[in-house]
Amino acid sequence: MKNTIKKLFCTALCLILTITIFAGCSSNNNKIDFIYPFSGDIKSFDPQIAKTADEFLLVENCFEGLVRVNDNGKVQAGVAKTWEISNGGKTYTFHLRQGAKWNVKSTSQSSDNKELTKVQELMGESFNPDITANDFVFALQRACEKNTDAPLFSSISNIVNASKIHSGKLSSNKLGVKALDDYTLEINLKSADDGFLNVLATAVAMPCNKEYFNATKGRYGLGLDYTIFNGQFYVSxxxxxxxxxxxxKQYVxxxxxxxxxxxxxITDNTxxxxxxxxxxxxxAAYITGQEYDKLKDSDITAISYTDAxxxxxxxxxNTIFSNxxxxxxxxxxxxxxxxKKYDYLSRATSFTPPSCKIGTDEANKAIxxxxxxxxxxxxxxxxxxELNxxxxxxxxFNVIATEEYKDTVKELVQGIQAGVGSISAYGNDxxxxISFSLKVNxxxxxxYQNALSKGDYDIALYKFTATNQSPxxxxxxxxxGNYIGTVxxxxSALKKAQNATAAELAVNTKKCETAILADYSIKPVLFESSYYAQASGVKNVQFHPGSGRVSFVNATREEK
Structure with a gap:
């Protein structure tokens, strides 16, 4: 009898272990994980003040705005299910989906072991996580306030009264944005703008719950305890x-x-x-033109964009350059x-790279x-x-550059040597x-970075990279920055451009750029393309060139 019981027990145990093992395998097979390198340059999770490519990457995956934009530039439904454009293209009315919620993740427990979320600790257990039109009203009002210092403010400056609010002439409640009810939002523009829907898919227009923002007491976005997300992912x-x-799982x-x-x-340059x-x-990864050259014969897929x-x-x-x-x-x-010998370099026609946009146009073409x-x-x-x-x-002149640009910088300085360097004497007769010397280091x-910070150079070949699409x-x-001193x-031109309407933006941006170049402290020479690349078998990682917005929402991978 005992042997029979023992056999039955062993059989049952084996069955349980087998089920557990297969359940574990099934769970593991359902896991679809992706690894993407980035620099970890994240100071805040607050979308309205997102500035770095890494911050934009997080916003793209962890927040959702009124609309989304796919790979082909088509505007799709986000929190808003439908919308209408009226009043000659100046009034946008959005109808929000009901059931959209903020992701409220449990992070702590109360003293009586009743589980509370950090949100409930801040605001009480009655917090309503529903996303409403008021969350978008408050977000856009915040973005227009001067003390918010939203990097992408210029992209929403066409909203009625936005520029006056930004300059301190009006309070933010005068912004041309209002909630007609909990699920209907109206936005009024100063002038029609065909690219405005695209703007509403960017970080500056992500929702922000006013009550929660106030409850964080100035700590909104500063860590996971003071951030709530509403996108397809959340930072865990x-x-x-x-x-x-x-x-x-709460995304609807x-x-x-x-x-x-x-x-x-998080990676470094090594x-x-x-x-x-x-x-x-x-x-998937962001790679330079030089890195892409190593992959041309592989089955890596990549798209290029020019952001530098x-x-x-x-x-x-330098005494000479003080003149x-x-x-x-x-x-x-x-x-x-x-x-022509560089696939990733082209002559710069403007200072602002093509990845920056004015409306739907590349900024360099618009200006x-x-x-x-x-x-x-x-x-x-x-x-x-002037020597006279x-x-x-x-x-x-001591000219500095990094290893990747050694051939490029040597070509660029040939003109200096052939031009001003060929002058050995001056004056009436x-x-x-005058002796002339030029050394490339x-x-x-x-x-290189150390020399820049100490000012230990006369001329530097420097890479200016756009971290978003705002020129x-x-x-x-x-x-x-410390590149041109006070000009x-x-x-003055930048201030005028920041307060310009969408229609005036190209003209004012050009004036600003012209004023910078007229100081002759900087000579733009080349546009450089970079690449967003996907590994073999990976598809549908969505890249928004120039903005740092990389979306894994539709990503797939063929398992080998």
Whole structure:
């Protein structure tokens, strides 16, 4: 009898273990996880102040706005199920889906072991997680307030009274946005804008719950305890080397994702993204043109976009470069190099790269050509005239660049050597002699950055990268950085452009860029393309070139 019971027990135990093992296998087979490298440059989860490519990436996957934009640029339903455009293209009416909710994740327990969410700790257990039209009203009002300092404000400046609110002339409750009821939102523009729906899919227009925002007492977006999400994913954990995103089961929109987990792996410049893509360790990645060259013969798929401008930056601390006309002479000497041998380089026609947009157009095309061409004869004339005024006897330039641009920078300085460098004497009868020397130093990335921070250079080949699609944000970074010093004309032009209507944006952006280039501290020379790449078998990772918006919502992978 005992042996019989023992046999039955063993049989039952084996059956339980078998079921458990297969259940575990089934659970594991249902897991669809992706690994994507990023730099971890995240200061906040607050969409209205998102600025870096990494912050935009998180917003794209963890928040949903009124609408979405697919790979083909088609506007699709988001929190809004339908919408109408009236009043000559100036009034937008959105009808929100009922049942859309904020993701409220349990993070702590009360003293009596009753589980509470962090939201309930902040606001009480009666918090209503429903997303309503008021969440979009408050979000857009916040984005227009000057103290919010929203990087993408210029993209919504066409909303009625937005510019006046931003300048402090009106309070935010005067913005041309209102909730007609809990699920109907109206937005009024100053002028018709065909690209406005696309703007509403970006970070600046993501919803924000006013009561929750106020309850965080200035800590909104500063960590997971002070953030709520409403997209297909939410940030579940922040580790030392990665951010972990999980599928949001509370999402009720039209675009639910089959992806269960996303690991955003924090990397540094030492990792070989191309190698990790080729091996399949990375499912997708952002790579440079040089890295893409290594993958051309592989089955990696990639799309290119041009989000960077290479420019020669002149250090005004050099005695020669303290003179405006001598800076101009050097800038006019810089070679216009042949880019045919580079798949990822093209001649810069403007400072602002093509990934920035004005309406639906590439910014460089909308504003037209602003970059002046090489002019050796004018450069030599200016050089001789101003040297006579300055009385200089020596011109010595230390040019720095990183290893990846060593061939490019050597081509660019050939014009300087052939132009101003060929002048050995000046004055009425060439009675004054001047010695000229130019040395190119190729530095490691760390040494290059160190030299820049110390000002230990005369000319630097520098890569200016747009982190979003706003041309004004790109130009603001230049003006407010340490690249050109104080240029009143550029500052004034930027202010006017920031308060311009959508129709005036191209003209004012061009004026701002022209003012920067007229200082001759920076000479844009090349546009550089980068690539968003997918590993073999990976499909439908959605890339929004130039904005940092990478979506895994529709991503799939063929298992080998």
């Amino acid at each position: 954990n922040i580790l030392e080397a990665s951010y972990i995103l999980k599928n949001n 929109g039209d675009f639910k994702s089959a992806v269960t987990d996303i690991t955003l792996k 990792e070989d993204a191309a190698k990790n893509l080729k091996s399949g360790y990375y499912d 401008t290479l420019a020669m930056v002149l250090n005004k601390n 405006d006309k001598l800076r101009q002479a050097v800038c006019l000497s810089i070679s216009d190099i042949d880019t 037209g050509t602003t970059v002046y061409k090489q002019n050796i004869s004018k450069a030599q004339q200016l050089w001789k005239e 005024e300055l009385g200089a006897s020596q011109a010595s 060439d009675e004054h002699k 190729i530095l490691s990335e760390s040494d 004004l944000d790109f130009l603001s970074t230049i003006i407010n 009143p004309a550029a500052i």
